[in-house]
Amino acid sequence: MLDMKYLRSNFEEVQAKLQHRGEDLSDLSRFGDLDKRRRQLINETETLKAKRNEASKQIPILKKEGKDAESVIKEMREVGDQISEIDHQLREIEDDLHHIMLSIPNIPHESVPIGEDEDDNVEVRKWGEVPQFDFDVKAHWDLATDLNMIDFERAAKVTGSRFTFYTGLGARLERALINFMMDLHADEHGYEEMLPPYIVNRASMTGTGQLPKFEEDAFKLADWDYFLIPTAEVPVTNYYRDEILKEENLPRKYCAYSGCFRSEAGSAGRDTRGLIRQHQFNKVELVHFVKPEDSYATLETLTGHAEKVLQLLKLPYRVLSMCTGDLGFTAAKKYDIEVWIPNQNTYREISSCSNFEDYQARRANIRFRRGPKGKPEFVHTLNGSGLAVGRTVAAILENYQQADGSIVIPEVLRPYMGGKSIIK
RNA sequence: GGAGGUAUACCCAAGUUGGCUGAAGGGAUCGGUCUUGAAAACCGACAGGGGUGUAAAAGCCCGCGGGGGUUCGAAUCCCUCUACCUCCUCCA
Numbered sequence: 173m174l175d176m177k178y179l180r181s182n183f184e185e186v187q188a189k190l191q192h193r194g195e196d197l198s199d200l201s202r203f204g205d206l207d208k209r210r211r212q213l214i215n216e217t218e219t220l221k222a223k224r225n226e227a228s229k230q231i232p233i234l235k236k237e238g239k240d241a242e243s244v245i246k247e248m249r250e251v252g253d254q255i256s257e258i259d260h261q262l263r264e265i266e267d268d269l270h271h272i273m274l275s276i277p278n279i280p281h282e283s284v285p286i287g288e289d290e291d292d293n294v295e296v297r298k299w300g301e302v303p304q305f306d307f308d309v310k311a312h313w314d315l316a317t318d319l320n321m322i323d324f325e326r327a328a329k330v331t332g333s334r335f336t337f338y339t340g341l342g343a344r345l346e347r348a349l350i351n352f353m354m355d356l357h358a359d360e361h362g363y364e365e366m367l368p369p370y371i372v373n374r375a376s377m378t379g380t381g382q383l384p385k386f387e388e389d390a391f392k393l394a395d396w397d398y399f400l401i402p403t404a405e406v407p408v409t410n411y412y413r414d415e416i417l418k419e420e421n422l423p424r425k426y427c428a429y430s431g432c433f434r435s436e437a438g439s440a441g442r443d444t445r446g447l448i449r450q451h452q453f454n455k456v457e458l459v460h461f462v463k464p465e466d467s468y469a470t471l472e473t474l475t476g477h478a479e480k481v482l483q484l485l486k487l488p489y490r491v492l493s494m495c496t497g498d499l500g501f502t503a504a505k506k507y508d509i510e511v512w513i514p515n516q517n518t519y520r521e522i523s524s525c526s527n528f529e530d531y532q533a534r535r536a537n538i539r540f541r542r543g544p545k546g547k548p549e550f551v552h553t554l555n556g557s558g559l560a561v562g563r564t565v566a567a568i569l570e571n572y573q574q575a576d577g578s579i580v581i582p583e584v585l586r587p588y589m590g591g592k593s594i595i596k
Numbered sequence: 597g598g599a600g601g602u603a604u605a606c607c608c609a610a611g612u613u614g615g616c617u618g619a620a621g622g623g624a625u626c627g628g629u630c631u632u633g634a635a636a637a638c639c640g641a642c643a644g645g646g647g648u649g650u651a652a653a654a655g656c657c658c659g660c661g662g663g664g665g666u667u668c669g670a671a672u673c674c675c676u677c678u679a680c681c682u683c684c685u686c687c688a
Contacts, residue, residue: 215649222655227669
C-alpha cells in the first residue's frame with residue numbers, strides 16, 4: 173500500500189512511475205475525488221462532534237444547577253442524527269478508498285529497468301559452467317521415474333494433476349535439500365529458524381499483498397476464511413503484523429521451510445510435466461525486517477544467500493533484474509535467480525528475491541521506533557526463496573545425470589543422504 | 597463439540613447503579629538529586645497510536661480486544677466477532 177499523503181501530493185509523479193508496470197491503473201484515477209470527499213466529510217462530522225462533546229459537558233452541570241437541559245438535549249439529538257448520516261457516507265467512501273489503495277501496486281525503484289515483459293529483464297550476472305553432455309540428456313521426470321524417486325501417476329490418482337509423491341531416495345533427496353538449505357541459512361548466514369503455520373487468515377494474505385487482487389491464485393478453505401499459504405513469506409512477514417518493533421531488534425531475519433500451495437490459475441497447459449509447476453511444493457524462504465536505509469544493501473546480501481545454495485550445489489545459474497513490467501505487484505525491486513535446466517536448454521526461475529520497501533509494512537502495519545521517544549516508522553520488508561526445493565531437485569537430476577541414467581549426488585548433500593554418492 | 601470465565605496503556609492493576617476517570621495506584625522506562633562510580637533512597641516526566649489541520653504548529657476528532665448499536669452523553673448497557681483461560685468431551 174502506498175502512503176496516501178504521498179500519493180496526494182505527488183500524484184502525477186506516482187502515476188508516471190506506475191505507468192510501466194503493465195497493471196490496470198483505472199482505480200488510481202478515482203483516488204483524487206474520493207480523497208477530497210473523504211476529508212470534506214471528516215471535517216463536517218468532526219465539527220459536529222466537537223459541538224456535541226461541548227454540550228455533553230454542559231448537560232450535567234445544568235442539571236446539577238437545577239436548570240432545564242431539555243432544549244440542549246433536543247438539539248443534540250438532531251446533531252446526533254446528522255453525525256450518523258455523515259459517518260455512514262464516510263464509511264462507504266473509506267471502504268472504497270481503502271480498496272483502491274490495496275489495488276495500487278508498489279512504485280518501482282529507480283534502478284529497476286523499464287520494460288514490458290520478461291524479455292526486457294536484465295541479466296545481472298552468471299555463475300557456473302553450463303554442463304556439456306556426450307549423450308542425449310533426459311528430462312528430470314523421466315530420470316526420476318526410472319529411478320523410482322518420484323511417482324507422478326499415483327499422485328494424479330490420489331489427488332490430481334500437479335501433485336507428486338516423492339518416493340524412496342527421491343523423498344530422501346527432497347528432505348536432504350531442505351535440511352541442507354536450512355542449516356546453511358541458520359548456521360552460516362545467521363538466520364533465525366521458523367516453522368510457520370501453513371494456513372493463514374485473510375488479514376495476513378492482505379498484509380503481504382496476495383489479497384484482494386489475487387484471490388483466485390490461492391487455495392481457500394471451505395467454510396473458513398482461511399487460506400493455504402502460497403509461500404512462507406505470508407506467515408513469517410505477518411508474524412509482526414500490527415506491531416511496533418524496537419530499533420535494537422532490527423534487523424530481523426528468518427529462514428522458514430514450508431509447504432507452498434498455489435492454484436496456478438492461468439497456467440493451464442504450462443509446465444504440465446515434472447516438478448516445475450506444482451500445486452504443492454516445498455520451499456525454504458528467507459525474510460528480512462530492516463530499517464529503511466538498509467533495505468537495498470540487504471537485497472544484495474539476501475540474493476547472495478540464495479545464490480550460495482546453488483554455488484555449493486554447483487548448479488549453474490544467472491541473476492536477472494526484473495523489469496517494471498515483470499516486477500510483480502508488491503515489489504519495488506526484484507531479482508530472479510534462474511538455474512540451468514539442460515533438457516529445456518534454458519534457465520528456469522528457482523528463486524525470487526524482492527525488496528518491498530514499506531509497501532507490505534504499510535499494509536500489514538509493521539513499524540519500529542528509533543529510540544524510546546521516536547515516532548513509529550514503517551520497516552522495510554524483503555524476502556527471497558532460498559530455494560524452491562522441488563525445482564532444485566529437478567535441476568540436480570538433470571545437471572548431475574550420467575549416461576546410464578544414474579544421478580551423482582552433489583558433494584555437499586552426501587552427509588544428508590546417508591553418505592551415498594550416486595543414485596542408480 | 598458442551599459449560600463457564602477473562603480481554604483496560606510497556607507490564608501488573610483499580611474502575612460495570614452511564615456524566616469533574618479523556619482513565620486511579622504500583623512496577624518498568626526516561627531525566628535529575630545524592631555518590632569517585634554504581635546500587636538504594638528521594639524529586640520529576642511518562643497514552644499511546646491514528647485521523648484532520650498547517651509552512652510548521654495550535655486546535656479539533658477517534659482510541660479501555662475488533663466491529664456495530666442504545667443514549668444528549670458509554671470503559672461502564674445491548675448485539676456480534678476474535679483471542680486467551682478453566683472444566684467436561686474428543687484426539688496426534
